[in-house]
Amino acid sequence: MNYVESFVQLIAKGASVAELKAAAQNRPEFKAVYPNSVHQYEQSVLFMVKGESGKKLIIANDGSPLFVEFSGKLLDSASGLKVKEADLNVENSLVLRKYFPFTNPVSLASAPATFGVGDRLGVASGGHIRVLRNSKAKPILAQQSIRELNLTGRTYPEVLADAVWAVFQEDYQDGFGADGDHLKTPAEVKMALDYGFTMITLDCSEHINNVSADDTDKINALYNEIAPEQRAKLEQTFLNKEFKLKSGLTISFSPEKLKLNIVIYQKAINFAIQIYNDLIRTNPKPVDFEVSIDETLTPTDPASHYFVASQLMEAGVKVNSMAPRFCGEFQKGIDYIGNLAQFEKEYKEHQQIADHFGYKLSIHSGSDKFSVFPIIGRECKGHIHVKTAGTNWLEAVRVIIEADPALYWEMHKFALENLAEAKKYYHISADMNRVPNIETLSDTELKDLMNQNDARQLIHITYGLILQAKDAAGNSRFRDRIYACLHQHEDLYYEMLQKHIGKHLELLNLT
Numbered sequence: 001m002n003y004v005e006s007f008v009q010l011i012a013k014g015a016s017v018a019e020l021k022a023a024a025q026n027r028p029e030f031k032a033v034y035p036n037s038v039h040q041y042e043q044s045v046l047f048m049v050k051g052e053s054g055k056k057l058i059i060a061n062d063g064s065p066l067f068v069e070f071s072g073k074l075l076d077s078a079s080g081l082k083v084k085e086a087d088l089n090v091e092n093s094l095v096l097r098k099y100f101p102f103t104n105p106v107s108l109a110s111a112p113a114t115f116g117v118g119d120r121l122g123v124a125s126g127g128h129i130r131v132l133r134n135s136k137a138k139p140i141l142a143q144q145s146i147r148e149l150n151l152t153g154r155t156y157p158e159v160l161a162d163a164v165w166a167v168f169q170e171d172y173q174d175g176f177g178a179d180g181d182h183l184k185t186p187a188e189v190k191m192a193l194d195y196g197f198t199m200i201t202l203d204c205s206e207h208i209n210n211v212s213a214d215d216t217d218k219i220n221a222l223y224n225e226i227a228p229e230q231r232a233k234l235e236q237t238f239l240n241k242e243f244k245l246k247s248g249l250t251i252s253f254s255p256e257k258l259k260l261n262i263v264i265y266q267k268a269i270n271f272a273i274q275i276y277n278d279l280i281r282t283n284p285k286p287v288d289f290e291v292s293i294d295e296t297l298t299p300t301d302p303a304s305h306y307f308v309a310s311q312l313m314e315a316g317v318k319v320n321s322m323a324p325r326f327c328g329e330f331q332k333g334i335d336y337i338g339n340l341a342q343f344e345k346e347y348k349e350h351q352q353i354a355d356h357f358g359y360k361l362s363i364h365s366g367s368d369k370f371s372v373f374p375i376i377g378r379e380c381k382g383h384i385h386v387k388t389a390g391t392n393w394l395e396a397v398r399v400i401i402e403a404d405p406a407l408y409w410e411m412h413k414f415a416l417e418n419l420a421e422a423k424k425y426y427h428i429s430a431d432m433n434r435v436p437n438i439e440t441l442s443d444t445e446l447k448d449l450m451n452q453n454d455a456r457q458l459i460h461i462t463y464g465l466i467l468q469a470k471d472a473a474g475n476s477r478f479r480d481r482i483y484a485c486l487h488q489h490e491d492l493y494y495e496m497l498q499k500h501i502g503k504h505l506e507l508l509n510l511t
């Protein structure tokens, strides 16, 4: 008798959910049953199994309407119960969300701290829940930009469904968010909202003019593009005044400084206000609105942050979080590059502005910035949003190196050959001459490779090309093997994520 049938027999004998969870937890023959996934709805009992080739949902007993609503195949069972095996697809996730409301994403505006864990492969959320459920931060499990969707070949419904199944698997009932990340157009925002995403990160970068303070001709030309009435109003609002924050910090604008801020940011501010009024304010469910001005060449100085934020507030925009571009560099997957003393000074001012207006600062490319986390953790006092994404993929790569080094070798060579393509959409400073020649590495040294910054960035930015690569026959070159490896070694992947994200939470004072 296989383990699914044995487990169903326990259900047929009337075992309670608690007894079933204990059996899944303690009895070796049930090690492929996720203990926390056992749930009951009316007469039906549901549980998830790991399966040889992929996870499945099993529903035993057709004594509830959900039994017919899940699509799947009926299994033979001698238990006397009807038993169905369902795929963890988008359609079935919608049935799950209907009957188990805790699996729906929610607004986390009332949570002081939130932590975004972009899961590019859709297999990390179980590990993320295990570490974040014991922390002060609430998880934003689904978090993808359009760029990431294109590079991974996934859709918003699929991204959300993967998070939903993980929430059910882990029985995580404390609420999670879903972030349509770095959205740039009304159509993108609308799409994410229509699919039920609960957070929108509006990327204003295409409306920000990158000009330097000494380029007066360009500044004057751009200034003239702003409507005269708006210019007059801004001058009246900002000139010859001192803005005193609750913390005591004062901010003021000289005519030149005001002009520069108007030229750089005003169109972005107008854009954010319009998106808010057209799409966010009118959405039937609450949306956590984040305004991001980080993906631009211009670091946001604190006065500019105030300039942007005060106008959003004046216009009645409910900002849940704001992502300035901090001084120094927040590159993908590696530690902070820059002057720590300057960062600390400016971060404190940004924090005071965020506190003044009552929103969270959002730290983008927030993974692995271990040298600045203690500063952020101390100053934010538990009010923060952090975004991580690619670092979770790098932990997956660690698992591949450990479990299937031959697969990693192929991925590594492919990444080196295709780096130029990836560099078109990700900015990194990695020097490929510093990446060790993997042919000379021992197994132990190979395992250490994901601690080397240049190698990290190489693999960090080539994920899309690796996932989409096809062989001559049109079959995936790496994708299926990557998923198979991570499925087989899920425990190891979860452990690595718990350790790695746990280190972030600890340094940020969120444990």
Ligand SMILES: [Zn+2]
Pocket (backbone or CB within 6 Å): 182, 292, 294, 295, 323, 364, 365
């Ligand atoms: Zn960003």
